Amino acid sequence: MKKSKSPYYGFRFPASVISCAxxxxxxxxxxxxxIGELLLERGVSVTYESVRNWCDRFGAQFARCAKAVRGKAGSTWHLEEVFVKLRGESYVLWRAVDEHGTELDVLLQKRRDKAAAKRFFRRVLRSHPVPRKIVTDQLRSYPAAKADVPKLAGVKRVFVKASARVNNRAENSHQPTRRRERQMQGFRDPRRTQAFLSRFGPIRQHFALPRHQMKAACHRAELQARLLVWQSWADVSSVGIIQ
Known part of the structure; x- marks a missing residue:
């Protein structure tokens, strides 16, 4: 049987360097x-364009692996939308998380109407089972879109409370994106922004452990275990890997 080529075949740098970046x-x-400066400190001279290319080529692959190993999604969806600026133009970033704070999906759209909400519902349902309950804010697009999606007909009810802090889990899930947006001095291209945020959530959450709920030794052990899992995705050994 012919052996398939490694996805890193033809690249100048080994998989350990690329996966680390x-x-x-x-x-x-x-x-x-x-990242280029950190790699240079470790004896690897690489341009930022190469790092960008690695993230574009391999980011989605690692995000899929991160989604595959995490536990089953919860039965409650928390949905929330937030406005973002792309080159001065307003867009709406839709996000769904479960009751554990795990990001289910994100979708960048131009509008905030019923059609946009329906599109987001169908996108999340493609990769997750039908929830037991949906928690949203007071946006009327949610119940209108839910009525048009047959899979959601059996969902018991939709909470529409803005003042009772029912939806804080979804609102707080936007914070990492906001911090990253400031660091990147704003998002620019809609397609690249959608691609980046689809990768950013699963990869970040794979390593962002709830350290306030864990003892230090337990946190270090779990983080080390997840680093080993990451290395297995990249098909590299721990010998000589850049950390």
Whole structure:
């Protein structure tokens, strides 16, 4: 049987360097130039364009792996939308998380109407089972779109409360994106923004453990285990890997 080529075949740098750069970019608030400088300190001379290319080529692959290993999504969806500026033009970023704070999906759209809400519902349903309950704010597009999606007909009810802090889990889930937006000095292209945020959430959450709920030793052990899992996705050994 013919052996398939490694996805890193033809690249100048080994998989350990490439996977490390992709992890740094999506896990920490670092620019492409920052990552180039950190790699240079470790004896690797690389341009920021190469780091950008690695993230574009391999980021989605790692995000899929991160989604595959996490637990089953919760039965409650928290949905929230937030406005973002792309080159001075307003867009709406839709986000869905479960009751554990795990990001289910994100979708960048131009509008905030019924059609946009329906499009987002169908996108999330493609990769997640039908929820038991949906929590939203007072946007009327949600119940109108839900009525037009047959899969959601059996959902018990939709909470529409803005003042009772029912939807704080979804609102708080926007904070990492806001921090990253400031560090990147704003998003620019809609397609690239959608691609980046689709990768950013799963990869960041794979390493962003609830350390306030864990003892230090437990946190370090779990983080080390997840780093080993990341290395297995990149098909590299721990010998000589850049950390």
């Amino acid at each position: 992709v992890r740094w970019y999506h896990r920490f608030n670092l620019s492409l130039l920052d």
